[in-house]
Amino acid sequence: MWVITFLSVFHALRAEKILQKQGIDVKLIPIPRQLSGSCEGLAAQLAADDVKRAVTILTANRIEMVRQGVEVK
């Protein structure tokens, strides 16, 4: 699965709202253990095809991301 991770819960929630408004399906999940070295909190899980567009949209909305789309197995 593909995820984008955020600095805090507020960033994750804001990202979820912004992406849903743009028609991108996301689901907030706990940050997968493999990634939790960077920070704790929430990640947005999304389809591989949507990652590029999602990162562009979030960057334009000044939502800081820790991992700008990473595949977790």
Added chain:
Amino acid sequence: MKIYLDNAATSWPKPEAVYTAMDCFQRNIGANPGRGVTQSSLASSALVLETRELLAELFHINDPLRIAFTLNVTEALNLALKGILLPGDHLIISGMEHAALARPAFALRKQGIELAVVPCDAEGLLDVRDLAKAIRPNTKMVGLLHASNVTGTIQPIAEVGKLCREKEILFLVDSAQSAGVLPIDVNRQCIDILAFTGHKGLLGPQGTGGIYVRPGIAIRPLKEGGTGSWARNMEQPDIMPDCLESGTLNTPGIIGLGAGVRFILAQGLERIRLHEQQLTALLWHNLKKIPGMTVYGPSDLNGRTAVVSFAVDNMDPNQISSFLEMDYRVVTRAGLHCAPLAHQTIGTLPGGTCRLSPGFFTGGREIDVVIQAIEEITRKYRR
């Protein structure tokens, strides 16, 4: 029923939705926002985020996450001043400031920050040219109260903002008396830092407030602690809003504040402002007719908010305020209103004034009762 004319201190009553939103959260959700990954915590976080988004809409802020919550406007102003200024920096404030800005400013002066207080005219208005003259090469910040809590005088913040932007000076606005009543647009008015309180014009409960910080400006926090983010790191995160929000938030209060702001956005600022102006006009014109009466602040209704301060010859404002409550159940506030600078400016030291501040829920008939009450009191007791 009491007649409540102390909305400049705390607005009352609140919209019904404020009470129900807080009650609903306390009974049904109650969890900590921003912590953990449970659905309960997420529900709290989502509600807190919603209040940020509503405030962002009201103040025309592009990124709601640049808003951090504080206890009140006083904490927000302390953060802005103490979290940015360093010894050797020059700070400019006006002669109409409330203690919330003036006291930390004077405290900083003892620590090596240079302070200029630009005088205002007898109606409390700042002349931007005087402010321009006070600017020095080391001027770091201009701090200005948008509307006076003593006279209601509205300062020309867009002009000041433009001047500050040109000179690359940070512009801090204290919106205690204006948020929820006057249009505030942080971009158009070039506001770098906006301090607001939740319990006045924004119609939220006491214990809520916040600070907007423009992207690119970093504020040193007044306190460090748990933020729910970067939990493994012993250092405070530097991202907004987490860096300024250590410890569990006043979640029920913030949710109540959100309901207040939603009410304001639904009514529209213009409607709120118009109603308050009508009440202010009634007070202003009728009070002026009472013998021995001085009413302070601008006569132009467009230059003031719904704060009407008055004094009566040979009468103590506190005495008037007491009579109004005891004999007529009218709640007002008398004295210096935590703003000695403003009273110095309008010439009402040391006695101060009696202040009437109606709100959106005040009716015209209530104002009639108050005017008659003041007339009777002055007739009876004025020597």
